[in-house]
Amino acid sequence: MKILVPVKRVVDYNVKVRVKSDGSGVELANVKMSMNPFDEIAVEEALRLKEAGKATEVVVVSIGPAQASETLRTALAMGADRGILVKTEAGTEPLAVAKILKGVVGDEKPDLVILGKQAIDDDANQTGQMLAALLGWGQGTFASKVVLEADAALVTREIDGGAQTVKLTLPAIVTTDLRLNEPRYASLPNIMKAKKKPIDEKSPDSYGVDVTPRLKVLKTSEPSGRTAGVKVSSPAELVAKLKDEAGVI
């Protein structure tokens, strides 16, 4: 069984991004970039399935600029077997990414694709569901547990109000939530080994996908800010303020 894991290069989750003063986007120059945290969880899950003898190969794919190969190297250092870089300088929307991934699936024929539930830059939460739609596969989104059977996946999903378990016919799509696992760190020897693992280079054209954005971003602006209020000295003062000043209790 082969597992495909799409990984996205995004601004590191610790960075507080700033909006460019001309409203044309956010400041990305000299900002630390990392693998999308949900994708680290996806890679980890795939590796665990391989280590448990349920999967034989873990292939990672990233769609993005040349530097996205660093993200692929990170995944290879964690233990993935090989990488595919679909190189494009244009920013890609989830629909275009899903179409490219459909092409990759056509070539690779994985039994399972594990994606992150959400990329923490665009916060779209769409790609996995879209890929499932384009392939006509079942989808187990926001997964907190994945159990593989011979021809099915049992996926426990985080939903409003609790958890839901679904059974999906393989091949299928899974998207990861935070509680699925805790991703490993790559060890130094594995980082060295990863340098020799193969990364295949492709382009959106290789899959016949037009990446022209469907949505037009008119501007990017600062959210309406909040300013720090006051410090109160006691619970009694806090209650007085909430009652008399704020009127919320």
Place this chain on the structure above:
Amino acid sequence: MTTLLIAEHDNKTLNGVTAKALTAAAALGAPVHVLVAGADAAAVADAAAKLSGVEKVLLADGPIYANRLAEPLAALIVGLAGGYDAIVGPSTAMVKNVLPRVAALLDVMQISDIVKVVSPDTFERPIYAGNAIQTVQSAEAKKVITVRTASFAATGEGGSAPVEPASAGEDPGVSAFVEEALSASTRPELTAARIIVSGGRALQSKEKFSEVIEPLADALGAAVGASRAAVDAGYAPNDLQVGQTGKVVAPELYVAVGISGAIQHLAGMKDSKVIVAINKDEEAPIFQVADYGLVGDLFSVVPEFQAEIAKVKG
């Protein structure tokens, strides 16, 4: 021009986020039809029919919609899509699961989590955990939109729309429901609550979380929330996580207890009307967004806070 709104419900009651998403759907300027897909969900359809401004309710009633799995539900919505120019839903786990599938089947880009309707084709949505707001324009023939309900007031009642059956679609047969474990709580739901008390990693254990946070929530008649660290550590169930990747809330009063205020947490609560932070570290980032900050050890401060509330509430 007609808009289809997907109702959020549990087969028995219409979830209040539907009325909030209706406000956004109505702002598109076209008549709104509401789709209730469920099993034995006639009561839900009746409730939706009462929402002001709804022109028609479509009820797709059948066992394949009992748990609203994405695959049959997307097939149903795509089957109905021909009659609509926009398909809208509240950003709940159910809608976030199904609408991107619908969008891809219709070959359109979804617009996720809108916080404002600027015009029928232009919307504002947060990116980067709410650190930036994007204004996006869509020229798609059909608009597929999810709505961040914390940003919209609920539409009231007063309507009496007809309820019509929608013919059920096919089940693609690639998924099956196995089980659901829902947390039984008598508290208000996070997305509907007027007051929320949230606890963080500082609560130290599941037991202490309930010993400290629950009575305070009781005193305030509040819903309970949690930070990711508290959920990861098992102090609180996952559906209570507030933040960028959890629930987004905007109550009148949000009380953050032992929560540092990481950007991912702020993303889920910084639009609350009044924010209170209780933290022993006076430098904690949560104080930068708090209207009222109380520096102290929560284990002594919270019981006192609760006692003071009891006094004023008599």
